[in-house]
Amino acid sequence: xxxxxxxxxxxxxxxxxxxxxxxxxxxxxxxxxxxxxxxxxxxxxxxxxxxxxxxxxxxxxxxxxxxxxxxxxxxxxxxxxxxxxxxxxxxxxxxxxxxxxxxxxxxxxxxxxxxxxxxxxxxxxxxxxxxxxxxxxxxxxxxxxxxxxxxxxxxxxxxxxxxxxxxxxxxxxxxxxxxxxxxxxxxxxxxxxxxxxxxxxxxxxxxxxxxxxxxxxxxxxxxxxxxxxxxxxxxxxxxxxxxxxxxxxxxxxxxxxxxxxxxxxxxxxxxxxxxxxxxxxxxxxxxxxxxxxxxxxxxx
Numbered sequence: 001x002x003x004x005x006x007x008x009x010x011x012x013x014x015x016x017x018x019x020x021x022x023x024x025x026x027x028x029x030x031x032x033x034x035x036x037x038x039x040x041x042x043x044x045x046x047x048x049x050x051x052x053x054x055x056x057x058x059x060x061x062x063x064x065x066x067x068x069x070x071x072x073x074x075x076x077x078x079x080x081x082x083x084x085x086x087x088x089x090x091x092x093x094x095x096x097x098x099x100x101x102x103x104x105x106x107x108x109x110x111x112x113x114x115x116x117x118x119x120x121x122x123x124x125x126x127x128x129x130x131x132x133x134x135x136x137x138x139x140x141x142x143x144x145x146x147x148x149x150x151x152x153x154x155x156x157x158x159x160x161x162x163x164x165x166x167x168x169x170x171x172x173x174x175x176x177x178x179x180x181x182x183x184x185x186x187x188x189x190x191x192x193x194x195x196x197x198x199x200x201x202x203x204x205x206x207x208x209x210x211x212x213x214x215x216x217x218x219x220x221x222x223x224x225x226x227x228x229x230x231x232x233x234x235x236x237x238x239x240x241x242x243x244x245x246x247x248x249x250x251x252x253x254x255x256x257x258x259x260x261x262x263x264x265x266x267x268x269x270x271x272x273x274x275x276x277x278x279x280x281x282x283x284x285x286x287x288x289x290x291x292x293x294x295x296x297x298x299x300x
Contacts, residue, residue: 003234006227011243013224015250017216019259020091021081024212028202030081033213035190038073040217042183048222049180056181058144061171068169069182069229072162074189079155086148087141088261093251095152096273098130100124102160105234110168123280126196131248132271137266149291163232163240175230179222248274 024033047054056062080092101124139146166178173181231240249271255261 006231007243010224010227010231011246012229012252013220014243014247015254017095018084018092018222018251019255020212020216020220021092022084022089022259023208024216025081025209027204027206027209029198030085031190031194031198033209033216034077034081035194037216037221038077038183038187038190040214041221042187044218044222045176045180045183045226052175052176054090054174054176056177056184057173059171061169062173062177062181063240064169065166065171065173065178066164066181066185068165068178068183069178070189071165072159072187073179073182073225076155076158076162077192078193079151079163082220083148083151083155083292086144086250087152089259090248090252090255090261091149093148094131094267094270096156096159097127097248098153099156099160101128102157103240104162106160106164109165110164126280127274127277130270133255133266133270135263137270138233147278151212166229166232171267172233175226175228175233178229179225182225183221262275 023034024037028036084092104120104124139149228240252261252263252271254268256263
């Protein structure tokens with residue numbers, strides 16, 4: 001039951017995060033907003049660890065795990081924040097829907113997971129077809145939007161690589177420690193990046209900017225990342241990556257309803273294809289388990 005609740009919570013958080021990212025950077029700039037988010041997130045995570053008297057371990061596998069987490073927290077998130085300047089918030093989640101395919105490929109190569117069986121491959125192809133439909137619509141937004149799309153694609157690849165790397169290391173570190181260690185590695189990189197490229201306190205910062213940054217730091221980072229890595233330690237990397245095929249649907253609806261972002265027929269068609277891919281994925285999993293059960297009964 002805990003895993004189910006964590007899974008649903010991550011879906012909801014990832015569906016609302018893109019719009020919060022866009023709002024947080026409109027005015028103060030993307031570097032200030034992402035650095036502020038991670039600073040707040042680091043303070044919250046370390047505070048919770050202090051309350052729980054949970055210390056960070058620093059053995060070899062732990063250090064590798066923190067570095068792998070930082071690939072996602074720094075590399076992936078920085079690319080997403082930069083891209084949010086140029087594309088609608090809902091599209092961030094949509095493009096991240098490519099993560100299941102990227103994760104499946106990396107997991108098959110690095111972990112030996114049986115994530116590329118014909119049935120699952122067909123569901124991934126169907127899901128990617130839906131994403132490609134939306135992608136084609138996004139390309140019409142202009143040159144900057146194309147750059148934004150490419151940046152999110154890089155972010156999705158970095159997140160997938162981070163997830164598979166963490167599974168490969170298999171350090172068996174609590175999720176809270178993974179996030180805390182990753183933030184300790186990533187935060188100095190953010191501060192250095194902001195100082196070199198920007199380095200100035202924003203001239204304009206609204207209440208919406210502040211609320212969005214605080215929400216992202218306290219809720220999306222502290223709770224969202226912990227739940228994500230909690231799931232990653234208990235489920236196959238490809239199963240966790242399927243979250244990015246569900247959250248785009250909600251993100252598009254939220255972006256359209258709250259931020260008046262366009263919801264075209266291509267987007268609707270792509271969404272339906274993604275839902276069909278999810279159903280197909282579950283169907284083949286259950287069918288496979290059913291067949292295995294029948295074979296066991298016959299052998300008995």
